[in-house]
Amino acid sequence: MPVSHQLSQRAHFSGPQPISELMRLALVRPELISLAAGFVDQETLPVEATREALQSVLADIPRGRAALQYGTNAGYAPLREAVLARFLAADGDQAGPLPSVDQVILTAGSNQLLHLLGDVLLDPGDLVICAAPTYFVFLGMLASVGARSVGVAIDEQGMIGEALDEELARRHEAGELARVKAIYVTSYFENPSTVTLSLERRAELVEIAKRWSRQATIYVIDDAAYRPLRYTGPDLPSLRSFDTTGDTVIVAETFSKSFSPGVRVGWGILPTELVGPVAALKGNIDFGSPHLNQHLMAAVLERGLFEPHVAALQKSYAKKLAAMLDALDEYLAGIPGVRWRRPTGGLYVWLELPDGLDAGPSGTLIQHAMDEGVIYVPGEYCYPAEGEPRRVNTIRLSFGVQSPENIRRGIAALGKAIRAA
C-alpha cells in the first residue's frame, strides 16, 4: 500500500522564495546581466582581513580551541559587548533605559533573528504591519508561520505615520488589534524602496506603536541591515533610541552587508521580556550560532579591520550607485511615467514604471528584458498580502554585484526593454 507523505501545516504555509527562479536563471544563463540578486560585491569581499583575523584567533592555541568548541546560546560575550558598545556609540542618547549586554543575542545572520521573532511572536492569523513595499524574504517568513502581512504606504520619509495610525484604527474597529503583533521597518535604505526613515518618523512610529499597545505590546522590529552602507549624509539614530521604556523596539543588525554574508553573523538587541523566549527557542534549535565565526568577527573588530573595510565598501558602492543613476538618467529619463529615487545608501534602486506596464513574472516586460540580456526583481514580490495594494509596475534593481560598465549595459538594455514593452 502506498504510504502518504504527510507534511506539517507549517510546511504547507511555506512556498518557495519568489526570486529563486531568477537566481536559477542567472546561473543557467550567465550572459544575462543580473540586476536582481541583492548579493554583496564579490570583488570587495574581505579575504585578507578575514585571514588576518582568523590567524589571530588560531595562533593562540587556547583561544583557537575555545573558538572551535561549542559556544553559548546567546553567543560569544566579547562580541556581544562589542556590538552593543558600537550600537550605543552610533546612536548617542537613548530616550529610555540603556540596553544591557544580556539583551544582545548573536544569530546566524539577521534572518535567523527575524525567524526566531516570527516563531516567538506569531500564531497563524496574527498580523504584522510592514511598509509597502518591503523586504520580500521577511514576507516569506511571515507566510511560513501562517501570519498575515499588512502593507502601509510610504513616502520620501518612509512609512507614513498617519497611514499606520489609520491601519491600526481599522484593525481596532474590526476587533483585530490584539492580533497585531509587530510593525516591521527597514529604517535605513529600505530594501527595496531605498527610503530612509526620517528622524521625525522614527519618533512618530515608536509613539504610535506604544499608543496602540492597548491589550498587548505591538513591537517595532527595526531591521538595520544596511545602516553601515551610507554613501552621503550623516547617520541617524535607531528607532530604539526613541523607545522611552525600552520594551517596544527590537533591533536587528548584521555583518552580512558590511563585512561578509558568508560568515553569517547577525544580532538582535531585544526588549527584556523577549530575551527568555527567544533564547529558549534558539536553545532548542542550535544552542548557539557558529562560534568560530563569532570569534572571527570579534577579532575583526578588535584588530581595527572593520572600519577600513566599511570605508572601502562605501567608496566602491558609491561609484556603482553613481554609475546606475547616470545610466538611468541617460537611458530612461526620456520615457514618460518612469521614475526612481536617488538613494544615499544601500544596494538598490527602486523603479516605478508607467501605469499599466506589468513588470511581474508573467507580464510583458520581463521577457523583453531577458531578450535584451538583463534581469531584475519584479517589485510585486515586495508587497504585503493585505493593505496597500500591490503595484505590478515596479522593479527593484541591485547595483552591488555588477561592475559599473555592466550596470551601464544592463540599464541600457532595460531602457530598450521598457520601450519595447
Ligand SMILES: Cc1ncc(COP(=O)(O)O)c(C=O)c1O
Ligand atoms: C532588509 C534585510 N534584512 C535582513 C537581511 C538578511 O541578512 P542576513 O541574514 O544575511 O544577516 C537582508 C539581506 O538581504 C535584508 O535585505
